Amino acid sequence: MTSFITLKEEILDLSLCASCGLCAAVCPQGLLAMNGDSVPLPVFQGMESQAADTCGSCNLCSEVCPGYDTGVMESERRIFGRNRSELERWTGIYLSTYQLSAADPEILGRAAAGGAATILAITALEENLADAVIVVGRDQERPWVPKAYLADSVDRIIECAQTSYCITPNLDLLKDGRYDKVGIIGVPCQIQGINKLLNLPEHLPSSMLADKVAFTIELGCASNTSLGGTEHLITEILGIDLADVVFMRYREGQYPGQFVVRTRQGQEHFLPFYRLVEEFKKFKTFRCLVCPDWWSGVADISISDGDPNIFDSSKAGVSAKASSTVMVRTRMGADLLALALRRNAVELVDYTFENNLGLERKRQRYRSYAAKGDRRIPLAPGRDMDYSQILSDDEVIRIGIGTEQGRATGQV
Ligand SMILES: Cc1cc2nc3c(=O)[nH]c(=O)nc-3n(C[C@H](O)[C@H](O)[C@H](O)COP(=O)(O)OP(=O)(O)OC[C@H]3O[C@@H](n4cnc5c(N)ncnc54)[C@H](O)[C@@H]3O)c2cc1C
Ligand code: SF4
Ligand code: SF4
Numbered sequence: 001m002t003s004f005i006t007l008k009e010e011i012l013d014l015s016l017c018a019s020c021g022l023c024a025a026v027c028p029q030g031l032l033a034m035n036g037d038s039v040p041l042p043v044f045q046g047m048e049s050q051a052a053d054t055c056g057s058c059n060l061c062s063e064v065c066p067g068y069d070t071g072v073m074e075s076e077r078r079i080f081g082r083n084r085s086e087l088e089r090w091t092g093i094y095l096s097t098y099q100l101s102a103a104d105p106e107i108l109g110r111a112a113a114g115g116a117a118t119i120l121a122i123t124a125l126e127e128n129l130a131d132a133v134i135v136v137g138r139d140q141e142r143p144w145v146p147k148a149y150l151a152d153s154v155d156r157i158i159e160c161a162q163t164s165y166c167i168t169p170n171l172d173l174l175k176d177g178r179y180d181k182v183g184i185i186g187v188p189c190q191i192q193g194i195n196k197l198l199n200l201p202e203h204l205p206s207s208m209l210a211d212k213v214a215f216t217i218e219l220g221c222a223s224n225t226s227l228g229g230t231e232h233l234i235t236e237i238l239g240i241d242l243a244d245v246v247f248m249r250y251r252e253g254q255y256p257g258q259f260v261v262r263t264r265q266g267q268e269h270f271l272p273f274y275r276l277v278e279e280f281k282k283f284k285t286f287r288c289l290v291c292p293d294w295w296s297g298v299a300d301i302s303i304s305d306g307d308p309n310i311f312d313s314s315k316a317g318v319s320a321k322a323s324s325t326v327m328v329r330t331r332m333g334a335d336l337l338a339l340a341l342r343r344n345a346v347e348l349v350d351y352t353f354e355n356n357l358g359l360e361r362k363r364q365r366y367r368s369y370a371a372k373g374d375r376r377i378p379l380a381p382g383r384d385m386d387y388s389q390i391l392s393d394d395e396v397i398r399i400g401i402g403t404e405q406g407r408a409t410g411q412v
């Protein structure tokens, strides 16, 4: 049987939902909506005459879902004509890699890292590559809650610069009928879902959504956090009543930035970034803990922090020049970056990507869940390199990447 029940039994009941929101966008009968829980999930909204087990039998919600089958192998064959090699397991296939910093100091100051995502989104909008870009900013009424927007102005894109370390179902916005060409900025699971949509045959109702996708930019993602994690920082660590919050950012100020909350009483409260990493550990979903990819490898451009270990930098109080690592994968990605360069919007330096603390944490976590083998976990795109030993998350954070100890053990 193919229906919402398939999605429920194979994804939702197994805690494999990544809360991307794409199933809600793609349902041709508009039967799904994301709920507003701390970890948002799709709920079936049909009337009795449209029961979840016979809702239309189209199965599109399951077809696009990246929860278990991320579709990366099929997407790679469509995009690159081949699958990644074993050496490319964690980077995916790419053309070139850079360190990028926005030329405009205001954008650099507003962004999480070097402002690559913001600059590329602005470039796409102003060069008419997209009518709007899906971004994530703050809810106007409750500033600690993330909210996805279809940004059709430069001001909105800049307002939504910076990272929201909070699970945000943004892809349901794709069903908004106002725009023909939509750019997407998202975490890897979201980009995997979009690519599964693009893999589907053209005669299906989903092709109307697929035709809208103008480009994809992904953020490297160690793991995301439930809204409960952010509320915990505000109420229990900083001792602030949520009703008093008028402003909140995860990475404000000098790179790599710190968690900032302003209250209606005019006070400003701070937490260094590394404290977020520590506190957020208790607020991870099973799907994020077993996630098989740090970058999906199937975005036009993939981005991460220029500093590969902002946990250590934040703990040591060290600040480098803010920059983003940018990995260009496709012709569209190369054209977009070339446009940004032509507009003198970016400073670009060639760079060889080696590793990132978030990537190493993910790699070791995935390996540990795969080794346990007691639950269904998402499919990985190919085999990992052999390791003699699997490190715990705390060990990876303690050893770091590229350190003497890490190199000596051959683990990181
Ligand atoms: C959950 C999560 C985990 C991450 N883990 C790592 C890591 O381990 N290592 C690493 O180097 N980098 C990680 N990143 C990426 C990093 O935090 C920066 O987002 C990235 O370097 C881009 O910086 P920038 O200055 O180029 O982006 P900016 O110019 O600041 O723009 C960021 C863009 O991302 C969008 N955005 C913000 N939050 C979200 C979200 N939750 N979902 C979808 N879109 C969003 C914003 O709307 C904005 O358009 C993570 C990001 C997220 C969301
Ligand atoms: S109608 Fe299709 S997409 Fe919508 S819930 Fe049913 S099976 Fe899923
Ligand atoms: S991962 Fe995305 S598509 Fe799959 S069930 Fe969750 S919200 Fe829907």
Ligand code: SF4
Pocket: 018, 187, 188, 189, 190, 221, 222, 223, 224, 287, 288, 289, 291, 292, 293
């Ligand atoms: S860890 Fe994986 S599932 Fe979780 S938000 Fe990041 S890419 Fe998505």
